[in-house]
Amino acid sequence: MKLGVFMVLFGGRKLEDALDYVASKGLKAVEIGTGGNPGKAHCNPADLLNNDTELKNFKKAVESRGLTISALSCHGNPLHPQKHLAKADHDDFVNSVLLAEKLEVPVVNTFSGCPGDHEDAKYPNWPVAPWPNDFQEVLKWQWEEKVIPYWTEQAKFAKDHHIKIGLELHGGFSVHTPATLLRLREAAGETIGANLDPSHMWWQGIDPVQAVHILGRAGAIHHFHAKDTVIDPINVSRYGLTDMQSYENMLDRAWQFRSVGYGHDIKTWADIISALRLVGYDYVVSIEHEDGLMSIEEGFSKAVQNLQQVLIEEPLGDMWWV
Template sequence: MKLGVYTAVLHDKPLREALSIIKGLGLSGAEVNAGGFLPTPHLPVTQLTSGELDPAEYLSAFEEAGVELTGLNVNGNPLHTDPEVGPQDADDLRRAIPVAAMLGVRRVVTMSGLPEAHPGGRWPAWHVNPWDSGYLDSLDYQWDEVAVPFWREIDALARDHDVKICIEMHPQNLVFNPPTLQRLVEKTGATHVGAEMDPSHLFWQGIDPVAAIDYLGDLVFHAAAKDTRINPACAVYGVLDDRFTRAPAAEHPTSLGGRHTVNRWPHDSSWDFVAVGRGHDVEFWSAFLAALDRVDPDMAVNIEHEDAQLGQLEGLQVAAETLRAASRYAVQPA
């Protein structure tokens, strides 16, 4: 198992400093952003694709730090109907695949995306409980006319470059749980599309991440280490808590492309993303790593830090300590 960090949380640090921090945490892997929702401070995509920067020169920073580049991340919505979002996110993904191959990286993380409900629609629509036949009509359109052609193209591109596409099963996407991930693979006949197993989005849906790994098996290509804590407010508001509010421009909210930004989280939320170990204990994380090991002993597992109560380095330290402890028990000698 390769334990590391997704470096988005270290976006304000130069690459070499970020890698030094990862090494200091006792970890050995790094996943860096290559486009989508977030900028690319640790990956000079343009210089690499233009030939201005030699891949070996870029990778030398990782070699000197003793940290392996284990994945590129292009999370976004490549199916978004907004012309300022969808086409850009899709192009970022297309560009990241050959860059990954150039760098010898075999994993690119992204999201499945979510299109409009019907032709001509102006906003993505997430139909998660399609009790009305009209919702099924909409899902047929979203899957068969939008998602399947796009993902067939991406799978072919990934296959040509010997790169695996690892989809984060994320709400507000067509693929948000194990069955929808499996559906995408089956509908497209994909050979190079599978799952990035991020348990944080599964926890609040009531899904057992270990059972999800066993269900998907060889379709699990890559993993994230991010935890979720269910709060007392869930008893009243439920997991579909909708009390998000707009963040004022003065607060410089995180951009999601075009005019779209991240909203404010409810102050007494039903659930929160927390550092690994602050939602589930070492016993769970040991079982999680053991389940991943059954699929691929060399799988990369990268910490994604989004705990609003802990600082940048503090959150990474808490997560790294939990993961290191869990790894000692995850795989017992035969």
């Protein structure tokens, strides 16, 4: 495995400065934002696709520092019921796939998106209860009319360009659990896989180690994010795991994102890394920082230090003791 970082952390720095900083920390890979919520601070696919010189310079900037690009990421909502919003995120996805092919990057990460509850809706609707029965009807319509048709088409497009799609399992979107990822993968094909982030498993009450086993046994982990979550046992009793308070209200929230090692101990992270190795994942562990208690630099540095203790980097050897 290689340790990497999601470069949106350093969107305020010039690309070359950010790459120098990342390389100085001993990392081997970078994940680049190419649209949607991550933005395009370091990479605008439309510009690079139309300028071979800029494309060559971009690639050289990364590779000359001993780094590789693990994924291009354009997390958005291409199923948004407002067509202009959906189109913008869809276009970012398409351009990200085309750029990934040119850069020989194997994965494009994004969200599944979430539709509305009918054709003329204005806002996404995320059903999370089986009753009243209206929710079941909405869910059925969303998957049959929007989610499966869209991602079946995009999976074919990505496959034609030799790219895998890493959908991040995230609350608020149609694909948010191992089960929903596998449901879509069964319908749309094996180009669809997970960009698995343990932090989003914990706040949904899912054990990330078990999520790794469920998805890994199906060969459905395409990329991996390293971010932690802490759950406040008192606040969760008041607000529940679907706490809708702002992330800024950290003192009262039921849960909040933390840097690796500040939500769960190093043994837990060692178990996650071991589970990844066990199911055959030998790609990049990409650090993501969304810790409101630490600066970007400190949160990132702490995550690097903690993950370096448990990351399994060397290839598997023969079992000499067998």
